[in-house]
Amino acid sequence: QVQLVESGGGLVQAGDSLRLSCAASGRTFTDASMGWFRQAPGKEREFVAAIGRSTTTVYGDSVKGRFTISKDNAKNTVYLQMGSLKPEDTAVYYCAARSTAVIFTTEQMYDYWGQGTQVTVST
Numbered sequence: 001q002v003q004l005v006e007s008g009g010g011l012v013q014a015g016d017s018l019r020l021s022c023a024a025s026g027r028t029f030t031d032a033s034m035g036w037f038r039q040a041p042g043k044e045r046e047f048v049a050a051i052g053r054s055t056t057t058v059y060g061d062s063v064k065g066r067f068t069i070s071k072d073n074a075k076n077t078v079y080l081q082m083g084s085l086k087p088e089d090t091a092v093y094y095c096a097a098r099s100t101a102v103i104f105t106t107e108q109m110y111d112y113w114g115q116g117t118q119v120t121v122s123t
Contacts, residue, residue: 001026002024002025002026002027002097002111002112003024003025003026003114004022004023004024004095004096004097004112004113004114005022005023005025005114005115006020006021006022006093006094006095006114006115006116006117007020007021007022007023007117008020008021008117009093009117009118009119010118010119010120011120011122012085012119012120012121012122013085013121013122013123014085014086014087014121014122014123015084015085016085016121017081017082017083017084017085018082018085018119019079019080019081019082020036020079020080020082020093020095020117020119021077021078021079022034022036022077022078022079022080022095022114023075023076023077024076024077024078024097024112025076028073028076029071029073029076029078029097030053030073030076031053031100031101032053032097032098032099032100032101033050033051033052033053033097033098033100033101033102033103033104034050034051034071034078034095034096034097034098035047035048035049035050035051035069035095035096035097035098035103035104035105035110036048036049036050036069036078036080036093036094036095036096037093037094037096037107038089038091038092038093038094038119039091039092039094039116040088040090040091040092043091045094045107046060046062046091047060047105047106047107048060048063048067048080048093049063049067049068049069049080050069050103050104050105051069051070051071051078051103052101052102052103053101056101056103057069057103058103058105060105062088063082063089066082066083066084066085067080067081067082067083068080068081068083069081078095078097080093082119085119085121086121087121087122087123088121089119089121090119090120090121091118091119092116092117092118092119093116093117093118093119094113094114094115094116095113095114096110096112096113096114097110097111097112098110098111098112099111
């Protein structure tokens, strides 16, 4: 059974940095893509970033230049390093994974999901 477990969320101030982690178990995702989505209250789930095999990455427009996604294949873990955080980054952040290395920005293309971790950015 595949499980994705996020950690690292919390309450920070605007301008701070935060790193989210997503540990996968049940299968390896070395040759698969993993991503991060977020959902703010009253809004639809939004694509944040994704990483495929090796160093192929894609970012949502609202986080480009501020967030960095990376993957440690030995630990079967994906990270989201978030910098220059803004109040509008406040949301529940979800880790997602799909069985192939092709990167997609739509949530329907992901097979596995974590339970989410709350990130709150205060002014």
